[in-house]
Amino acid sequence: MPPPQGDKPQKRYNPAQPTTESASATSSGRELLGLLTHEDLDRAHDRWRVAQARSPGHAALPLRTLRLFWLLVGPGVLVFLGENDAPSMLSYAATGARYGVGFFAPFFLLTFVMGFIVQEMTLRLGAVTHRGHAELIFDRFGRFWGLFSMGDLVLGNFLTLVAEFIGVRAGLSFFGVKPEVAVGSALFLVLAMITTGRYWTWERITMGLAICNCVFIPAALLTHPDWAELGRALATWKPFPHGDSGEIVLLILSTIGATVTPWMLFFQQSAVVDKGIQPRDIPAGRADTLVGAAIAAIVAIVALLATAPLFRHGISAADFQAAQFAQALEPWIGHAGAALFALGILEAGLVAIVTISTSSAYAFGEVFGTAHSLNRPFREGWRFYVILFGSACAAAGLVLIPHAPLEFIILVVNVIAVLAMPPALAFLLMLANDAELMGEYGNTFWQNVAGVTVTVMLIIAGMGFGIVTIFPRILAR
Amino acid sequence: MSAKQNEGPSNPFSPHEAARSTKPNLRDPQVVLALLEADQVVAAKQASRFGRKKLSLKMRVILWGLRIYLVIMLVIVAISVMRALHGDH
Numbered sequence: 177m178p179p180p181q182g183d184k185p186q187k188r189y190n191p192a193q194p195t196t197e198s199a200s201a202t203s204s205g206r207e208l209l210g211l212l213t214h215e216d217l218d219r220a221h222d223r224w225r226v227a228q229a230r231s232p233g234h235a236a237l238p239l240r241t242l243r244l245f246w247l248l249v250g251p252g253v254l255v256f257l258g259e260n261d262a263p264s265m266l267s268y269a270a271t272g273a274r275y276g277v278g279f280f281a282p283f284f285l286l287t288f289v290m291g292f293i294v295q296e297m298t299l300r301l302g303a304v305t306h307r308g309h310a311e312l313i314f315d316r317f318g319r320f321w322g323l324f325s326m327g328d329l330v331l332g333n334f335l336t337l338v339a340e341f342i343g344v345r346a347g348l349s350f351f352g353v354k355p356e357v358a359v360g361s362a363l364f365l366v367l368a369m370i371t372t373g374r375y376w377t378w379e380r381i382t383m384g385l386a387i388c389n390c391v392f393i394p395a396a397l398l399t400h401p402d403w404a405e406l407g408r409a410l411a412t413w414k415p416f417p418h419g420d421s422g423e424i425v426l427l428i429l430s431t432i433g434a435t436v437t438p439w440m441l442f443f444q445q446s447a448v449v450d451k452g453i454q455p456r457d458i459p460a461g462r463a464d465t466l467v468g469a470a471i472a473a474i475v476a477i478v479a480l481l482a483t484a485p486l487f488r489h490g491i492s493a494a495d496f497q498a499a500q501f502a503q504a505l506e507p508w509i510g511h512a513g514a515a516l517f518a519l520g521i522l523e524a525g526l527v528a529i530v531t532i533s534t535s536s537a538y539a540f541g542e543v544f545g546t547a548h549s550l551n552r553p554f555r556e557g558w559r560f561y562v563i564l565f566g567s568a569c570a571a572a573g574l575v576l577i578p579h580a581p582l583e584f585i586i587l588v589v590n591v592i593a594v595l596a597m598p599p600a601l602a603f604l605l606m607l608a609n610d611a612e613l614m615g616e617y618g619n620t621f622w623q624n625v626a627g628v629t630v631t632v633m634l635i636i637a638g639m640g641f642g643i644v645t646i647f648p649r650i651l652a653r
Numbered sequence: 654m655s656a657k658q659n660e661g662p663s664n665p666f667s668p669h670e671a672a673r674s675t676k677p678n679l680r681d682p683q684v685v686l687a688l689l690e691a692d693q694v695v696a697a698k699q700a701s702r703f704g705r706k707k708l709s710l711k712m713r714v715i716l717w718g719l720r721i722y723l724v725i726m727l728v729i730v731a732i733s734v735m736r737a738l739h740g741d742h
Contacts, residue, residue, distance in 0.1 A: 198686070198690065198691070211696035212682055212694065213695045213696070215695055216685055216689060217685060220689055221677060221679060223688040227688065305703070306690065306692050306693045306698065312703065315703040316705065316706040317705075317706065321716065454693070588730055588734055591730055592727070592730065595726040595727065598719050599719040599720060602715060602716060602719055606706075612706075635722065638726050641729070641733075642725070642726055642729045645736075646732070
């Protein structure tokens with residue numbers, strides 16, 4: 177096991193050189209022959225399928241393109257549907273119930289554009305360096321800044337995991353399931369998925385579960401949405417929400433926190449590495465990220481539409497939790513529609529538990545130099561799996577403690593995610609501009625403009641929240 | 654960085670050749686190495702690390718500024734939550 181990275185140069189290691197050369201063509205290829213791991217073999221098998229799909233004569237071009245996309249899709253879709261998690265869906269639902277579609281429908285789209293801009297950078301970083309985000313931060317900026325970054329990730333991930341279990345518990349409570357059974361079932365699912373010992377299998381099962389995020393679509397259709405109103409809102413960003421300015425700023429912040437968060441950076445980069453994505457796969461990876469962002473944006477907007485009837489009928493949803501939204505919607509969308517809504521919250525929580533706990537485990541493995549791949553059998557990567565399952569167990573345990581401050585966690589989870597993003601984006605931008613790491617795949621001028629704009633917008637949103645909190649009457653008329 | 658893609662048919666262990674087989678023989682380490690990039694092999698990654706990058710004064714100021722921003726904002730979040738939980742608006 178390599179020693180932890182310190183601030184002093186690690187003389188034991190040779191400097192890494194990013195390359196797109198096949199390993200067999202390099203001078204070190206001969207030395208590596210006897211050192212291959214199970215992880216390498218599984219990854220090589222996945223790469224063989226990709227190489228075969230690219231091979232001319234394998235099939236007609238449209239079929240090959242489709243097959244190639246099927247093989248390379250995954251991290252982008254998972255990260256965005258994972259981020260359409262229980263607190264995010266509740267935030268969208270609360271926004272729809274409180275302010276209707278108006279300003280927030282186009283604002284949701286903007287946040288997903290922001291999400292795509294930053295996630296695309298993690299895709300390139302992972303594909304070119306074959307290293308996870310945490311590993312690169314520790315290697316390039318040292319232990320001091322690395323620990324800050326890990327601290328933000330660990331705190332954010334733990335609070336978010338707790339919020340996901342609250343979502344699972346609330347979603348299943350609509351069907352009369354006891355909290356202990358709900359939380360235990362979610363843990364069993366996490367355990368079952370990591371026993372596959374194969375990244376590809378884990379990814380496909382998680383994607384299958386994640387696509388169920390779309391159950392919000394039929395739930396919204398049952399409310400007979402006013403499509404013209406949605407069209408007007410998307411075109412004009414109006415009507416602008418009126419009322420408690422502090423609450424509006426908090427919802428804006430929660431909406432951003434529902435789309436761009438630190439765990440997403442760490443997860444997608446590590447998943448790209450674990451999947452074995454190479455630089456020539458970057459266009460397909462971009463398509464994967466774009467598809468993920470598009471599906472997640474559509475689901476976010478339909479969640480807004482689903483709860484808009486509460487806004488139109490003047491029903492206060494200020495203190496609603498997941499199951500209460502479903503119950504409140506029952507008069508307009510029937511029991512089946514309400515059940516779909518509750519199932520949506522349950523699914524959102526489950527997918528996020530799987531992806532967020534995996535992002536924590538990846539980061540720990542990268543920092544401590546232990547095996548960190550879903551392609552590892554348990555005996556080789558047991559530390560990775562223990563962190564993965566242990567972090568989920570710790571969050572689940574907190575949810576079951578009587579009088580635990582769960583309301584506090586639900587209130588702060590998305591806000592903390594937004595506030596922790598600017599420092600995380602600073603590291604991301606520095607890495608994506610690092611010529612030694614990225615070579616020709618580094619950020620272009622416009623990618624930097626977009627990345628810096630997102631960072632500045634997040635800082636302004638955070639400062640707006642701070643000003644309204646300290647001076648609550650500043651925006652009062 | 655080299656952008657060379659070693660897929661020429663003359664190399665018996667190229668990805669091109671490996672992809673031609675109906676089923677890859679992963680027991681042959683040469684096939685595995687042909688399918689992976691040089692720094693994608695676990696042992697190669699463990700043996701080499703990216704070195705430390707020297708941060709300019711400007712970058713250190715930005716990082717410290719963002720760190721201080723985060724601490725201040727977390728204090729404000731705590732104030733906000735206390736108010737919300739105690740119904741003090």
